[in-house]
Amino acid sequence: MKKRTFLCCVLSSLTIGLPSWTVAQTAGKETTTSNDSAPQYQEITDMAGRVVKIPAKVSKGGTFGSVPILNSVMEAAGGGKLIYNQPSKFHDIHGDWKMHLKFAPQLENGPYYESSGHEILTENILADRPDFLVTNNKGKLELLSKTRIPVIFIETSSPEKLLKSMEILGQAMGTQEQAKDFAKYFNEEMENLKKLGDKVSEVEKVRTLYVNPPTYRLPNAQAENLLSIIGANSVTKNISRKDGRGSYDAEDILLWNPEVIIGFKPAVKTRFSEDKKIKNVSAIKNNKIFIVPTVAHSYGSPNPELPLAGYWMMHKLYPDIVTKEMLEEKVKDFYQRFFHYTLTPEELNEIVEGG
Numbered sequence: 001m002k003k004r005t006f007l008c009c010v011l012s013s014l015t016i017g018l019p020s021w022t023v024a025q026t027a028g029k030e031t032t033t034s035n036d037s038a039p040q041y042q043e044i045t046d047m048a049g050r051v052v053k054i055p056a057k058v059s060k061g062g063t064f065g066s067v068p069i070l071n072s073v074m075e076a077a078g079g080g081k082l083i084y085n086q087p088s089k090f091h092d093i094h095g096d097w098k099m100h101l102k103f104a105p106q107l108e109n110g111p112y113y114e115s116s117g118h119e120i121l122t123e124n125i126l127a128d129r130p131d132f133l134v135t136n137n138k139g140k141l142e143l144l145s146k147t148r149i150p151v152i153f154i155e156t157s158s159p160e161k162l163l164k165s166m167e168i169l170g171q172a173m174g175t176q177e178q179a180k181d182f183a184k185y186f187n188e189e190m191e192n193l194k195k196l197g198d199k200v201s202e203v204e205k206v207r208t209l210y211v212n213p214p215t216y217r218l219p220n221a222q223a224e225n226l227l228s229i230i231g232a233n234s235v236t237k238n239i240s241r242k243d244g245r246g247s248y249d250a251e252d253i254l255l256w257n258p259e260v261i262i263g264f265k266p267a268v269k270t271r272f273s274e275d276k277k278i279k280n281v282s283a284i285k286n287n288k289i290f291i292v293p294t295v296a297h298s299y300g301s302p303n304p305e306l307p308l309a310g311y312w313m314m315h316k317l318y319p320d321i322v323t324k325e326m327l328e329e330k331v332k333d334f335y336q337r338f339f340h341y342t343l344t345p346e347e348l349n350e351i352v353e354g355g
Helices: 002-016 020-026 067-076 105-109 122-128 138-145 159-173 176-197 221-229 250-256 267-274 306-317 324-338 345-353
Strands: 030-032 040-045 051-055 061-064 132-135 151-153 207-211 260-263 289-291
Touching: 040 159, 051 132, 051 151, 061 067, 067 132, 067 159, 132 138, 138 151, 151 159, 159 176, 176 221, 176 306, 176 324, 207 221, 207 250, 221 306, 260 267, 260 306, 267 289, 306 324, 306 345, 324 345
Parallel strands: 061 132, 132 151, 207 260, 260 289
Antiparallel strands: 030 040, 040 051
């Protein structure tokens, strides 16, 4: 028995050392210990190419890093009830992220796994012993691994990575069917958005600025691509993305003269209305500043709500193509289908109106 145990350890070490393309072939394989009464496990290959061994059946998990995005991915993949810890006090669960208390009510009384400064609260994690942890912070993988809790690394910076991450989590959580259903929905809706966007001629395309003050930084790559898909004329589309996120200034905004401004926070309206340099910009003069809703996350950020963000933006730019009634139906169906939550009329109106 000792020789067999030693051999298993050696084989395990060799597997971990294999290149990611080789390791990926082990994903989904179920394993058991030599003791028939011991729990069964499965091996998951995460987005870092790491083979992670977790229980075949899980009852609770934790998120660490960009928690609202991570929670939204777990929820949309069918595992909202498994999230055990509440976001750190850095993420105000009763403010911007209040809908997570509707999608996963247990968060209200959950433990903290990280401080408001994003420090790992190891003692809390060890005391609770979740079946697995999910993170998008590669720099914390080594520290999290020291808790001896299996850690799954995911990424959402592109649609392809988002869907792959949801596939991985679906396998880990035993919700593969919902993860597959989401992938089908996502691809179909993104294709439909493209067809709707193709209806907009070049001369009809609305000059649009998607912005997140106080600093004038480019939209994330997914939001920029989304604007192109829905037929918007994004005024920032040709700015170089050196260092990941380029920037611009008030003079550029004057030159572009956007007809519509889409912002992340209500403060966008205040900031622009108080800036005398750009008071004559078309979007400001005509009160065409729209604030994206924040539901699972802010619309336009790299998360499962990306198709909804496309419909929402298109409704603001081209209400004859995406009507209010169409948008309402898309929004209601999405949260019912994937978050298993029925929006109240007030919540639906708040999302459609934005801000």
